[in-house]
Amino acid sequence: MTDTRDADTRDADTTDTDTPAPLAMSASGITIRFGGLVAIGNVDFTIPERGIVSLIGPNGAGKTTFFNVLTGLYRPSNGRVLLGSKDVTGMSPHKVASLGLARTFQNIRLFNLMTAEENVLVGMHSRMRSGIVRTVLRTPGQRREEREGREFARELLEFVGIGAVAQELSRNLSYGDQRRLEVARALALRPRVLLLDEPTAGMNPQESARFVEFVHRVRDERGVSILLIEHDMSVVMRVSERVTVLDRGEKIAEGPPEEIKSDERVIEAYLGKTGTHGYGEDE
Amino acid sequence: MATTAAPATDTRVKNGDGTGRGGGDGAGVRRRHRLGDRIWPLGFALAAVLVFVLYQWILPQAPAGVSDFFQTWLPMSTINQCVIWATMAVGLNVVVGYAGLLDLGYVAFWAIGGYVAGWLMSGFFGQWQINFFGHPAPGQESGIHLSFWLVLPLAGLFCALWGVIIGAPTLRLKSDYLALVTLGFGEIIPEVFKNGENINGFNLSNGVKGITPLDPISTGPFAYLGVPEELGPFDETWKFVIYVLIATFAVFVSLRIREGRLGRAWLAIREDELAASMMGVPLMRTKLAAYAVGAFIGGIGGVAYASAVGGVAAEDFAFSSSIILLAMVVLGGMGNVWGVMLGALVLQWINSNGLAKAGEAINQAVGKDLNFPSYNFLVFGAILILMMLFRREGLLPETRTRQVLREPDRGGAEPADAELEGERR
Numbered sequence: 001m002t003d004t005r006d007a008d009t010r011d012a013d014t015t016d017t018d019t020p021a022p023l024a025m026s027a028s029g030i031t032i033r034f035g036g037l038v039a040i041g042n043v044d045f046t047i048p049e050r051g052i053v054s055l056i057g058p059n060g061a062g063k064t065t066f067f068n069v070l071t072g073l074y075r076p077s078n079g080r081v082l083l084g085s086k087d088v089t090g091m092s093p094h095k096v097a098s099l100g101l102a103r104t105f106q107n108i109r110l111f112n113l114m115t116a117e118e119n120v121l122v123g124m125h126s127r128m129r130s131g132i133v134r135t136v137l138r139t140p141g142q143r144r145e146e147r148e149g150r151e152f153a154r155e156l157l158e159f160v161g162i163g164a165v166a167q168e169l170s171r172n173l174s175y176g177d178q179r180r181l182e183v184a185r186a187l188a189l190r191p192r193v194l195l196l197d198e199p200t201a202g203m204n205p206q207e208s209a210r211f212v213e214f215v216h217r218v219r220d221e222r223g224v225s226i227l228l229i230e231h232d233m234s235v236v237m238r239v240s241e242r243v244t245v246l247d248r249g250e251k252i253a254e255g256p257p258e259e260i261k262s263d264e265r266v267i268e269a270y271l272g273k274t275g276t277h278g279y280g281e282d283e
Numbered sequence: 284m285a286t287t288a289a290p291a292t293d294t295r296v297k298n299g300d301g302t303g304r305g306g307g308d309g310a311g312v313r314r315r316h317r318l319g320d321r322i323w324p325l326g327f328a329l330a331a332v333l334v335f336v337l338y339q340w341i342l343p344q345a346p347a348g349v350s351d352f353f354q355t356w357l358p359m360s361t362i363n364q365c366v367i368w369a370t371m372a373v374g375l376n377v378v379v380g381y382a383g384l385l386d387l388g389y390v391a392f393w394a395i396g397g398y399v400a401g402w403l404m405s406g407f408f409g410q411w412q413i414n415f416f417g418h419p420a421p422g423q424e425s426g427i428h429l430s431f432w433l434v435l436p437l438a439g440l441f442c443a444l445w446g447v448i449i450g451a452p453t454l455r456l457k458s459d460y461l462a463l464v465t466l467g468f469g470e471i472i473p474e475v476f477k478n479g480e481n482i483n484g485f486n487l488s489n490g491v492k493g494i495t496p497l498d499p500i501s502t503g504p505f506a507y508l509g510v511p512e513e514l515g516p517f518d519e520t521w522k523f524v525i526y527v528l529i530a531t532f533a534v535f536v537s538l539r540i541r542e543g544r545l546g547r548a549w550l551a552i553r554e555d556e557l558a559a560s561m562m563g564v565p566l567m568r569t570k571l572a573a574y575a576v577g578a579f580i581g582g583i584g585g586v587a588y589a590s591a592v593g594g595v596a597a598e599d600f601a602f603s604s605s606i607i608l609l610a611m612v613v614l615g616g617m618g619n620v621w622g623v624m625l626g627a628l629v630l631q632w633i634n635s636n637g638l639a640k641a642g643e644a645i646n647q648a649v650g651k652d653l654n655f656p657s658y659n660f661l662v663f664g665a666i667l668i669l670m671m672l673f674r675r676e677g678l679l680p681e682t683r684t685r686q687v688l689r690e691p692d693r694g695g696a697e698p699a700d701a702e703l704e705g706e707r708r
């Protein structure tokens with residue numbers, strides 16, 4: 001996939017219609033303040049169609065906050081968010097989600113008292129149609145929709161490798177399976193863009209390595225564009241086509257992984273924060 | 284990320300509250316669930332038939348001692364009250380148990396449903412004369428007289444509309460504030476009826492006198508099968524059949540919705556509102572739907588109540604009724620309709636008859652003169668406290684909830700979970 005080129009050209013003018021590479025999502029001039037704190041300051045960001053890009057930065061840099069702007073949870077003080085060519089700035093989260101933006105959470109947020117299959121079915125909510133009357137009467141259309149929904153849920157659970165536990169309550173799944181279930185639930189939206197917030201948190205190195213393959217498989221077989229927040233540098237370097245670095249709400253670097261690795265400001269941002277967490281262990 | 288082996292089958296969860304799922308599990312597992320799933324509906328139907336046969340045909344022929352015993356401890360009117368309260372509790376369960384929205388003013392829907400029955404099934408609006416399959420008492424032909432069977436859905440829809448009207452501005456509130464607003468609504472509506480005898484010259488509710496008498500219930504084609512053509516104040520056993528049908532409808536509707544798309548969305552919102560919205564579930568619409576369905580059931584329950592007592596009076600709809608209904612839901616097992624039914628039947632029996640009669644018996648035995656029914660709320664409170672201490676999940680909890688509340692704490696085994704709790708508001 002093309003990577004840095006389109007990001008650079010896009011900086012100039014976001015309303016430009018003849019973008020060089022198709023973009024799955026783009027955000028321009030995003031600023032968000034919490035009281036006096038500027039959590040995100042004038043950040044431009046793009047996700048190329050079927051690309052895999054990552055967002056890194058020290059703890060508290062504003063990565064999750066940026067996700068929350070993209071998904072509609074926070075309304076930016078400034079800036080615009082486009083999903084495809086649709087302006088989704090300030091739309092409510094469920095609307096943005098149904099337009100094709102799915103996410104997982106840094107701290108797993110499954111529906112604990114629902115089975116894995118039901119969790120995935122919730123992700124299909126916006127695609128299903130049956131209302132109260134059709135559900136009470138169990139019309140043939142409603143039954144077909146339910147059956148097809150369950151089939152698709154099965155397919156997704158198999159896809160992420162947890163088909164065997166479809167009927168388990170999600171709270172009883174192992175940690176790794178819960179992470180996979182979150183991905184399956186997100187894919188149930190048939191999203192155009194998938195946001196993964198620190199998906200390898202809590203995984204050991206082998207699991208993380210397998211996760212890299214998994215992300216590629218998700219992109220290739222499900223046709224989604226992926227943005228991940230990641231703290232494990234080895235994962236970031238292997239999985240990303242482009243890396244964006246945030247520090248204190250500012251974009252300080254952007255480019256292919258090899259470039260980012262040797263970027264002065266990035267190293268400084270991480271080294272300047274030694275002791276906060278285990279960052280930089282890969283450098 | 285190895286896939287764990289499936290834990291024992293008993294941790295699996297049934298779909299909805301009781302009906303089996305046609306999923307692809309082993310046939311043995313499925314069959315066992317099927318049987319378990321059917322026990323409650325079958326038991327409920329069987330109990331209803333037994334009660335009807337007993338009161339309609341056996342007791343009238345039974346020796347005086349036997350029929351006196353039933354008259355004292357479990358008269359038909361009490362059973363009817365129990366079934367009607369159970370209907371109402373099942374409706375409240377949709378809001379509280381399914382969607383997890385605390386509603387402290389559910390009695391408002393009950394009142395509105397009751398007054399719809401009063402308006403449409405009596406001679407109250409003497410200025411009009413409308414009769415649509417109604418059965419006005421002789422000499423009461425003026426007023427609006429619609430068939431009971433038409434009034435049921437009308438009252439349900441009217442209440443659902445009110446559910447949406449109060450829900451739309453308030454459901455955005457955090458749950459504590461929502462509870463307060465519903466509380467206010469539950470107080471205001473009965474007050475409006477209590478003072479509604481002269482609204483710019485229009486008599487809406489007949490004030491404290493209430494609307495009475497109500498038309499009898501017409502039985503239509505069933506009259507050919509030996510059912511009385513009209514069910515008045517004395518046809519309690521036949522009315523019992525009707526109230527059971529209404530309760531069954533409420534249960535059926537809740538179970539069916541629970542199993543479908545909307546029910547899953549309710550559960551998801553109850554579990555994690557933020558995650559649900561990020562998965563494309565519209566929070567407002569979904570919560571409003573819970574309000575509307577709950578209000579619909581409350582409305583038909585209100586019609587049933589009005590027809591059982593033969594009228595409506597504003598003072599019947601007190602705050603305490605909302606709380607009793609909530610207690611029924613909690614006692615029975617939030618989220619599980621059968622548990623809620625059971626809780627409602629037991630509590631309403633204590634409320635309307637059990638405590639009074641038990642009190643009389645105790646007074647006689649010990650030669651005292653205590654007014655037991657006045658300790659009603661003391662008993663309710665004690666039951667609730669005991670439940671919270673020893674059986675938090677209710678008499679008959681939802682399968683999924685039972686697991687959580689019965690399980691010993693998993694301690695620090697799951698750091699991710701602990702972190703999650705911290706993250707949530």
Ligand SMILES: Nc1ncnc2c1ncn2[C@@H]1O[C@H](COP(=O)(O)OP(=O)(O)O)[C@@H](O)[C@H]1O
Pocket residue numbers: 034039057058059060061062063064065066
């Ligand atoms: N809802 C909020 N209100 C106030 N401050 C917030 C809120 N959410 C995040 N912040 C602050 O914004 C900054 C960025 O946080 P976050 O996006 O979680 O960082 P990251 O995900 O990069 O570790 C932090 O200083 C955090 O305290």
Ligand SMILES: [Mg+2]
Pocket residue numbers: 063064065106
């Ligand atoms: Mg974060």
